[in-house]
Amino acid sequence: MKSQQKVGKRLVAYALSFKKTILVALVLLTVAVTAELVGPFIAKKVIDDHIMGIEEPWFEVAEETxxxxxxxxxxxxxxxxxxDEDVVGEGKLQLLQVGRSFYAIEEHLMFDGERVVEGSVVTIRSGNEQVSYEAEQLATATLIQFYQPEIRPIIVLLAVYVALLIFAxxxxxxxxxxxxxxxxxIIQKMRTDVFEHIQRLPITYFDNQPAGRIVSRVTNDTEAIRExxxxxxxxxxxxxxYMIGIFVALFILDVYLALVTLAVVPIxxxxxxxxxxxxxxxxxxxxxKISEINGMINETIQGMPIIRAFRRQKQMTAEFEQLNKEHFTYENKLLSLNALTSHNLVNVLRNVTFVALIWYFGGQSMTAAGIVSIGLLYAFVDYLNRLFHPVTDIVNQLAQLEQARVASAxxxxxxxEKGEDVVDxxxxxxxxxxxFDQxxxxxxxxxxxxxxxxxxxxxxxxxALVGHTGxxxxxxxxxxxxxxxVERGIISIDDTPIQTMSKQQLRKHMGIVLQDPFLFSGTIASNVSLDNPAISRxxxxxxxxxxxxxxxxxxLPNSYDEPVLEKGSTLSAGERQLISFARALAYNPAILILDEATANIDTETEALIQQALNVVKEGRTTFIIAHRLSTIRQADQILVLDQGEIVERGRxxxxxxxxxxxxxxxxxxxxTEQKIIS
Structure with missing residues (x-):
């Protein structure tokens, strides 16, 4: 639970980085919700005050308006x-709707209740009370006359409603x-933070983590967090x-029923x-499983030549299918959980709430007061329908929420992971x-x-460092x-222990050329400078x-601006190695390390490199790790290692x-070389 709270706090911290934008969005949302939720109140007013309002008592007046x-x-x-000033005489009138017909009586109702018409007599019953009135059924044309004063207010209210919807x-x-x-x-910032942190992680981290899993965290997991x-x-x-606005509206309409519907929240x-x-x-x-699948895909792509050469396609496919099957199984279990609960829960809540609504209004209509307006009933039904839209949204997003939480973790x-401090x-x-001292x-x-x-x-x-593998x-x-x-002993450069330097300071004046040179996507020139502005063209x-x-x-067609694909796949091993050498030399290192740098190149290319090295190694310390002893004849010092110890040294x-x-x-x-030649 504490770890979940920690994840939640960190997600909130990222969100607060852009709190102004989010706050403005929430203000806009609040205004929009308020505008939308006014609609049922307008509808209630139209129904109760204007459509059903003609059932109010009418008084005889002298002046026509x-x-x-x-x-x-x-x-x-x-x-x-x-x-009071408008009323003249004793003339009274009241309209009553019974079924689909309207009737006029020339007096005002004492109370309202169940209405029954027999001939020209309308009877109203409420509990033990009953009263009858002489009534006249209104013709359609006459009824329309009574609605004439209401047309303009209804149009105005509907126009306001439409305007509010457009506004919202x-x-x-x-x-x-x-x-x-x-x-x-937020996700842009998070991905940048993750990528920058990856570059600060120690090499030991990458020794123990497949590249595909790391990539999955930078791409798939952050995408889940974006969702x-x-x-x-x-x-x-x-x-x-929305729910807060709806409950406010329900409390305004009826406190008791609003308290009943409020039970939805704890559920x-x-x-x-x-x-x-x-x-x-x-x-x-x-x-x-997604991370493992990404890791396997990355490994398969990297090792495709070996897989093809040793005919391991079926084995790799079987291993991938096993991972894919396990992922499918867990996805199905989660899908079953979501299908079992999400929509079913909302439907149950909605039905229970509507039962409470029917019970409440039905019971109230049978009381002596019997005051349940159609407008009030419409407003409640409308708000309850609106209430379950956000409830559905919340329930349906629970799966995505949990996925994002796991991805965030x-x-x-x-x-x-502890990274290396970057010192500028x-x-x-x-x-x-x-x-090196012991x-x-x-x-x-x-x-x-x-x-x-x-x-x-x-x-x-x-x-030169020579010795068998390992x-x-x-x-x-x-x-x-x-x-x-280093754990024991001291390594120093110019009598300064390297532990006292930051890693960035130490490596600033070092260069390295590996046995398998790595080239980045770009051009040949950019692979030499690595886009360092301090290195001119x-x-x-x-x-x-x-x-x-x-x-x-x-x-080449584009000369020094020739495009380089990933890993320099369009160049030969020797050409990639030469570019890697040029990269090291362009940075003018004080210490140059050649790690099996000539192992994968032909004799002619090796001769070119040896010739270049004789020129550029002046003034810098050079370490050569080599299996081919013919390449280190001119070394000032050769260290022969065996099982982690220096067993011989000299020229x-x-x-x-x-x-x-x-x-x-x-x-x-x-x-061996003589046998190959012969």
Missing amino acids: EQTVMYEGNLYKRSSYVS AFFQYGKSLLLQKAANR LYVKVLASFVTSGI IIVWVIVYRKLAAKYNYLIRT RVFELLD DSIARYEGYVK VSFSYDGEQDVLRDISFEAKKGETV SGKSSIMNLLFRYYD DHVLQALKDVGADRFIEQ HEELLERKGKYYQMYQMQHR
Whole structure:
């Protein structure tokens, strides 16, 4: 419950970021609701005061006006329009409707009740009382004369009603526009916050989370939250204001019956609580399965060449179908819950309320007073019908509300992951003197992957790290980049421990080239500069020329502005690697790391890169992680790692003379290359 309250508070906090827009929308909504809810009052007035109003007592008057009616040679005016000065003589008149006919009696009723006509006598019974009057049935033309004074007021009231509806429609439009605008703004801000936070998360988070699941939280879950603000919030707020307005109107009409209908509110509250408990489990499982499906789709797309090569299409389809079937099962369970309760609940509430209405008005009509106007009955029925429209909206949005709540919890769970602080303060370009002093490290906290690593790399030196897979080469570079923080020992640059620097300051003067270079959608030039305004186009072109990439780029249709698709799929591995080298050089790093950078390129391209590196590595410290020992012959220092420890160190010739681990690796590779050549 506390976690749900926390999620609710954070959703409210996001909404308050745009509280002015939402407040204006609510004001417009309140005005629109007020204008719409005046309608039944106008209808009641039309029915009671003008349509049924002709049954009021009529008095004989002398002066003819718009409200007078000529009947049997005398002028009469309704009691609502007459004043004491207007009345002349003793002439009285009252009209009574019995069935579909109207009758005129020349006196006023003592009381009203059940009406019965026999011949020319109208009898009225109320309880034990009964009275009879001589009456004359009115012809249609005569009846129309009595309605003539009411036509103009009815037209005026109907015109006011139509004007209010048009007025309310404009305000409803403004309300909807502002609420949806605020909702889109809220989700825009939330998605930006999530995306920015993802970029601050440590690398360890991405090691343990499939990319598809993270994408699902940024897209699917935030979209579910958008529906919360656009539909659920709008429906709940609109329905709430409507219900408040309707109950105010009902209390004005009849306090007792309004109290009876007020029982609908606690029923809805109890239902919301019960529904959320029942639906929470299903919604959580549904969102989880969607994330798993997204993760599998992402993995399948990434690994499509392997799936095709090893003919694993059927296996992957079966695994996907299993996930899809589980998602379908939970969706069906939630659908059954919604179908069982939503419309059924509203229908039951509506029917019970109408039974109470019939009982109340039926019982009241049998009392001595017997005063139940048709206008009052119409207004109550109209308001009760209007009342259940917002009730239906609330009940129908409960499923969406629960989905949004679960999605919100997942998004906030991501936002609560501890991220790295972003520090904008820059530091001067360091010299590049790197020192590892008895560094040990473990990924899982149990088994060390590095043990007592100690070495120095002076400014301008090239240090190569070699060893079998899993020996700890990449781990050393991960620690230097602070993708992970060292647990034991000290890593320093220019005698300053890297833990005292922010990660942004540390990496500002570092560059890296990976074995599998990553290119972004854009152009070749933008992939070098990464749209950094500090890197000029001239600088970009020079970096590409330094690595020899201009030879193939200038043959492309758009040259340096050639579009690059996702991951650079239209370029060869060697071409992508050259662009990746140019990117690192364009940023002019003090420390350059080449992580198996020449593993996937041909000999000619490798020669180009080696030639470029001999030019650009002057003045910067370079680390090379390599399996191909032929590429590190010129390194100033070679570190041979085995099971997380440095077992040998020295230059290429020195290590060969020792005939140790490095010598064995070199001989093995040399023999392999000779076999391939032969």
